[in-house]
Amino acid sequence: MQEIKIFQVDAFTDKLFRGNPAAVCILNEWRSDNQMQSIAAENNLSETAFVIKKNTGEYAIRWFTPTVEVNLCGHATLASAFVLFEFFEPDAKEILFVSPRAGNLSVRKTDQLLTLNFPTGTLRGAAIGEExxxxxxxxxxxxxQGPSDLLLLFESQEQVALLNPNFPMLSKLLGTIGVIATAPGKGVDFVSRYFAPGEGIDEDPVTGSAHTLLTPFWAKRLKKELLTAKQISKREGHLICKLCDDRVEISGNAILFLAGSIFIE
Structure with a gap:
């Protein structure tokens, strides 16, 4: 039996049982894709991150939902950085990640916040079918239409809060395309919800990667680079977003829920 250290962290919140829970597995070497997918399915969280320290000091990172590997995950990257700062790199101020699908990413520690630095995504106008x-x-x-998500603009926060999608139908129609619903916010610049039933996540509680599209979208509409955001899922999450040319900084808190081990043959 081989032991793998595992942590569960609530990201984009400073309160337990809020924000978005992510599992973080610290590896010495990559496990098989099937085994990592099985671990993510067993965890049954929206994302499980697998992290390996490279000889260069950077950390390789991959993310899995319960059903598929994904190209980018913000909250699980934030959770991974939190674990590394707390347990493995206590003197570090920045963690550098390398993703085979998303490239170079970083997380900076400043006061009580962790700040992701991600590339922005591009949007183009699109149509949506009646179905x-x-x-x-x-x-x-x-x-x-973004690289892998649809962004739907609604008139009000109340409309976004009232959305009750038919997830089996949405999954059949869109496959692995996620749906971001957004509107102007009350007390924040904008609110959102995120649905990805085709990836095994009916509704993601707080979605850092969606804000790589939301930040430039709202920065242009509101004519400001620094934005406050709230994802109004049942668990809720709070984010501070800053547009930096073709990158976006996404800041939030994180809190540890559990630390332990899993055992794999």
Whole structure:
């Protein structure tokens, strides 16, 4: 039996049982894709991150939902950095990650916040079919297509909060395309929710990667580079976002829920 250190962290919150829970597994070498997918399915969280320290001092990182490996995950990267700062790199101020799918990423520690530095995503205007509108349960004002997500703009925070998608229908129509629903916020610049039933996540509690699209979108509309955001899922999450040319800084808190071991043959 081989032991793997595992941690569970609630990201984008400073309170337990809020924000988005992620599992973080610290490896000495990559396990097989099937085994990592099985571990993620066993954890049954929206994402499990697997992290390996490289000889250069950077950390390789990969992310798995319960059903698929994904290209980018913000909250699990934040959770991974929190674990590394707390247990492995206590004197570090910045953790550098390398993803085979997303490239170079970093997380900086400043006061009580952790700040992700991610590349921005690009959006283009798009149409949405009546079947997808029916699956969402409400028609948006505007629709945009990102690299792997649809962004739907609604008129108000109340409309976003009331969304009750038909997840089996949405999964059938869109496959692994995620859906970001967003609107102007009350007390924050904007709010959002994120749905990805095709990736095994009906609703993700707080989605850092979605803010690589949301930040430039709202920065342009509101004519400001520093934005406050809230993901209004049941667990809720709070983010501070800053547009930096073709990168975005996404800041938030994290808190440890558990630390332990898993045993693999």
């Amino acid at each position: 997808t509108i029916n699956a969402m349960g409400m028609a948006p004002l505007e629709v945009y």
